[in-house]
Amino acid sequence: MSLPEVLLWQALRQRPGGLRFRKQHPAGAYVLDFFCPRHSLAIEVDGEVHARGDRPQRDTDRDEWLVSRGITVLRIPAREVFGDLDAIVRHIVHTARG
Template sequence: MLHGPKKTQALAGELRRNMSLPEVLLWQELRKRPGGLKFRRQHPAGSFILDFFCARHRLAIEVDGEAHDRGDRPVRDQRRDAMLIAAGIRVLRIPAKEVLGDLDAVVAHIVATALPPSG
C-alpha cells in the first residue's frame, strides 16, 4: 500500500475536508462501492496525494480541473503518473467537466477500468 510522510498525511486530511464539487460528487458514488470496489479518498502516495485510490486493484483516480492545464501542473502530473506507474499503479485521469456532465458514465468507466472482463 502507498503511504506518505506525516506532512503529506496531514495535507491529505485537509484536502478531505475541502474537496472540490466534482470530487465530492464522485466520492458520493465511489463510497457506495460500485462493482464491489473500495476506494480511499485523498490518499497519500509518497509526496503526492491521490484523489481516489483502490488498493486491491492498484488504481488511482485523478479528477482534473482546468488548473491541471496551467503553470507547472502538467509537468507535475506527468512526474506523479510516472512514479505511480513505476510502482505498478494504473492512473485514470478524468476531467472534472465529465464528472459534472455524466457522473453515471464516469463511474461505469472506473468500474470497467478496475475490473477485467470475465470470460
C-alpha cells in the same frame, strides 16, 4: 475536496462493482484523490488548473512515479463528472477490472 471530487466520492462510497475506494490517499510525496488498493488504481479528478503553467509536467512526473510502483492512474476531467457521473463510474469500474 472540490465539488466534482465530492460528487464522485459520493458515488464511489456506494462501492460500485464491489470496489472499495479510499479518498485522499497518501502515496509517497503525493496525495491521491481516490485509490482502490485491490486493483492498484488511482483516480485523479482534474480541474482547469491542471492545464496551466508547469502543472501538466508535474502531473506527468507524478503519473510516471505512480506507474513505476504498479499503480494505474485514471485522470478524469472535472467537467465530465458534471456531465455524466454514471458513465464515469462505469468507466472506473471497467478500468479497475481491466
